Amino acid sequence: MKSADRQNPQSSFPRPDILAPAGNWECAKAAVENGADAIYFGLDKFNARMRAQNFTEADLPELMAFLHLRGVKGYVTVNTLIFPQELGEAQQYLRTIIAAGVDAVIVQDVGICRLIRHLSPDFPIHASTQMTITSPAGVEFAKSLGCELVVLARECSLAEINKIQQQIAQRSASLPLEVFVHGALCVAYSGQCLTSEALGGRSANRGECAQACRMPYELTVDGEIIDLGDRKYLLSPQDLAGLEILPDLVKSGVTSLKIEGRLKAPEYVANVTRVYRQALDRVMGHSQRDYVSHQERYDLEMAFSRGLYTGWFQGINNQELVHARFGKKRGVYLGEVSRIHHEEVTIKLAAPVKPGDGVVFDCGHPEAKEEGGRVYGVVQKGKEAVLSFGQGNVNFRRVHVGDKLWKTSDPELDKQLRQSFAGDNPQFQRPIDWEIHGEIGQMLVAIARDELGNIVQVESAISLVAAHTKPLDTERLQEQFGRLGNTPFRLGTLTNHLNGAVMVPVSELNRMRREVVTQLEELRSQPKRWQLRSHVSFPDLLPPPSPQSPQSPSLIVLVRNLKQLQAALQTGVETLYCEFEDPRTYKEAVQLVHEVRRESASPQIFVAPPRITKPGENWILQQVRAANADGYLIRNYDQLEFFAGDICIGDFSLNVANPLTADYFKQNFGLNRLTASYDLNINQLENLLTSCPAQWFEVTIHQHIPMFHMEHCVFCAFLSEGTDYTNCGRPCEKHEVKLRDRVGSEHVLQADAGCRNTVFNGTAQTGAEYVQRLIGLGLIHFRLEFVNETPEQVTKTIQRYRQLLAGEITGSQLWRELKLQNQLGVTRGPLGVSALR
Numbered sequence: 001m002k003s004a005d006r007q008n009p010q011s012s013f014p015r016p017d018i019l020a021p022a023g024n025w026e027c028a029k030a031a032v033e034n035g036a037d038a039i040y041f042g043l044d045k046f047n048a049r050m051r052a053q054n055f056t057e058a059d060l061p062e063l064m065a066f067l068h069l070r071g072v073k074g075y076v077t078v079n080t081l082i083f084p085q086e087l088g089e090a091q092q093y094l095r096t097i098i099a100a101g102v103d104a105v106i107v108q109d110v111g112i113c114r115l116i117r118h119l120s121p122d123f124p125i126h127a128s129t130q131m132t133i134t135s136p137a138g139v140e141f142a143k144s145l146g147c148e149l150v151v152l153a154r155e156c157s158l159a160e161i162n163k164i165q166q167q168i169a170q171r172s173a174s175l176p177l178e179v180f181v182h183g184a185l186c187v188a189y190s191g192q193c194l195t196s197e198a199l200g201g202r203s204a205n206r207g208e209c210a211q212a213c214r215m216p217y218e219l220t221v222d223g224e225i226i227d228l229g230d231r232k233y234l235l236s237p238q239d240l241a242g243l244e245i246l247p248d249l250v251k252s253g254v255t256s257l258k259i260e261g262r263l264k265a266p267e268y269v270a271n272v273t274r275v276y277r278q279a280l281d282r283v284m285g286h287s288q289r290d291y292v293s294h295q296e297r298y299d300l301e302m303a304f305s306r307g308l309y310t311g312w313f314q315g316i317n318n319q320e321l322v323h324a325r326f327g328k329k330r331g332v333y334l335g336e337v338s339r340i341h342h343e344e345v346t347i348k349l350a351a352p353v354k355p356g357d358g359v360v361f362d363c364g365h366p367e368a369k370e371e372g373g374r375v376y377g378v379v380q381k382g383k384e385a386v387l388s389f390g391q392g393n394v395n396f397r398r399v400h401v402g403d404k405l406w407k408t409s410d411p412e413l414d415k416q417l418r419q420s421f422a423g424d425n426p427q428f429q430r431p432i433d434w435e436i437h438g439e440i441g442q443m444l445v446a447i448a449r450d451e452l453g454n455i456v457q458v459e460s461a462i463s464l465v466a467a468h469t470k471p472l473d474t475e476r477l478q479e480q481f482g483r484l485g486n487t488p489f490r491l492g493t494l495t496n497h498l499n500g501a502v503m504v505p506v507s508e509l510n511r512m513r514r515e516v517v518t519q520l521e522e523l524r525s526q527p528k529r530w531q532l533r534s535h536v537s538f539p540d541l542l543p544p545p546s547p548q549s550p551q552s553p554s555l556i557v558l559v560r561n562l563k564q565l566q567a568a569l570q571t572g573v574e575t576l577y578c579e580f581e582d583p584r585t586y587k588e589a590v591q592l593v594h595e596v597r598r599e600s601a602s603p604q605i606f607v608a609p610p611r612i613t614k615p616g617e618n619w620i621l622q623q624v625r626a627a628n629a630d631g632y633l634i635r636n637y638d639q640l641e642f643f644a645g646d647i648c649i650g651d652f653s654l655n656v657a658n659p660l661t662a663d664y665f666k667q668n669f670g671l672n673r674l675t676a677s678y679d680l681n682i683n684q685l686e687n688l689l690t691s692c693p694a695q696w697f698e699v700t701i702h703q704h705i706p707m708f709h710m711e712h713c714v715f716c717a718f719l720s721e722g723t724d725y726t727n728c729g730r731p732c733e734k735h736e737v738k739l740r741d742r743v744g745s746e747h748v749l750q751a752d753a754g755c756r757n758t759v760f761n762g763t764a765q766t767g768a769e770y771v772q773r774l775i776g777l778g779l780i781h782f783r784l785e786f787v788n789e790t791p792e793q794v795t796k797t798i799q800r801y802r803q804l805l806a807g808e809i810t811g812s813q814l815w816r817e818l819k820l821q822n823q824l825g826v827t828r829g830p831l832g833v834s835a836l837r
Contacts, residue, residue: 035277101527111660176255183260214327231324238307358409431492471501567791586627694778769811
């Protein structure tokens, strides 16, 4: 019988929760019966795993009653961006969630945080990892929105988590922190990945990620394809496994350890939850064994594994994070094929295998069909084993000496895992502490407390009498009150306060025990009662309409090197943005612009800091400010704080997708303008511009979509033997590098000052056809972005867009002439109807 162990009183660190994923009812049961303290799950809308089976709103009362009875919290994911026309539906959805007594929602959208606080002053909000929080400023931002917990970006190391904890305490901005401890790792920062959208019209910020990071890519350097051998999966990280650094995570003071996997099977949930539960019990109990056992490693690899690694927890190691040999599940490595004879293979075993196990032969081409099947027989011959298979199951002409063999299925383990959550009787029990009082002539009183603080008191129906033979001693009380077999409970502590040698019939003790269980079950199953205001609504939060003075539209041009800047300056553009790899070159850019504008107020020059800021990286922001530009492009929460008081433009990475978000950034941070989210299609963008003053916004109408933005450095990993910027030799400064995808498109790779990489779509895309419609709605600021264009291309492109804004050419003429994708933003919209192509 499994049970919840109590926190060791000697432990000086609070025990973090284990938070397990649940894509359906079976997964929820698997999590509960294997020791999860909380589960997170999506409903049928607004969640970042729309491919999961998910629950429905109608499931909520039953699901929450089940979870609470079992002492488990339930969090609903509302972790996508919400578009303007969806606010009414989102509001009704949130009311249902709050009324159902859910324990918290996990939220990405800033406007939705505002709406939740408007509807309920006390309902808990957890800031999703989709909010891209990597620093104390990010935590403080979430706190100002009313969030009660922050899920940090997966890219935060232990050292950075400790710095964040220390600094938020100093700033009196402490919030509980949650980290992902196990599961698939996105290569891009969550909330900043536009790849699925750019390549397939599916938005990761809308729960529709197409996993482009798991595909093969070739590396081209200065126009030549580099032979990387069998390394093709250049953007596919190994899976995260924080098991071996669990003691350090506990010491860091994080509140919650999150397991990824809402798309995974219930066996996966049971397996991973159980391993981490048992390991955490050891850590909290100061067990002498703090290492990871072979069995635990085996169980985790069989659950799901593209290779297991500690991710970014121990800092950056670009040689280990991505091995690049495959991007799909493998399992446990069994060894290399040394001989093939009479439809049998001989292998030097690196791990045990038995008849019935499923295996796959890996010949170094995971993108092709691979041979595999169930093992029929295993014959040990010294250090080697001969494996045989069912007739016709394996095509041995496609198996070679030297192929690697992986175990992908262990039916025995799966059966054991399924039994852990089969049937209706609770298998994981939580402790009840008992106090027993009474003396001769009085009723026996039992007071019981559960781990949640619920307390019940039950009296015997008959008085205690003197015991002549077998008085009620502590051992007998423990035996009777500990008979909690088919209940959610087990005996915790029992304190005996009886006076004298007394007795009461065993049948009465049993009745009292059953009564305690019934009352505790009833108390635990009650839904949480959150405040819910009936008289408020999202329109209360909308910005008031403001009169618009007619202005002629203007072009803003973003360049990424000095040659592009010089070309743009010659076209007479009024506003320029610079995003250079080295912020120290901004001084030269600003001087160039100031020389041109000696005679007039334009052009203005704004410079961009990197997308991500982590603890200890303010030196980069200081370098940016040292350029003395006219203003700054704001990409994250640190920059909102650092450049407060300067002229600032909110960039696309702030994910402004609805008027509630726009109003928050505009009013609270005094941003001059906001860049509309790249997740909006033309209809959604029109809705945004009509629900807010249009002059608040600028829209990017020409760009190479920044698809992946990553801590993973492709330059370092595949063009050096170094682990990070200290020993890589900086290949990013010497070479022009592109990633070629399966269809032959080449995507530009660039590094920034923090050594983070961005992959830009090789084809620029345009919203040219929609420009006149947007001008009609009062939009006046239109942005063009360049990546690796020549000065001549920059000049020609700016001239064409000038003609477009002046009405001299049509959008169709422009995009045909420039050979661009005719697309505004990147997603097709939630209904799947293309408003773009």
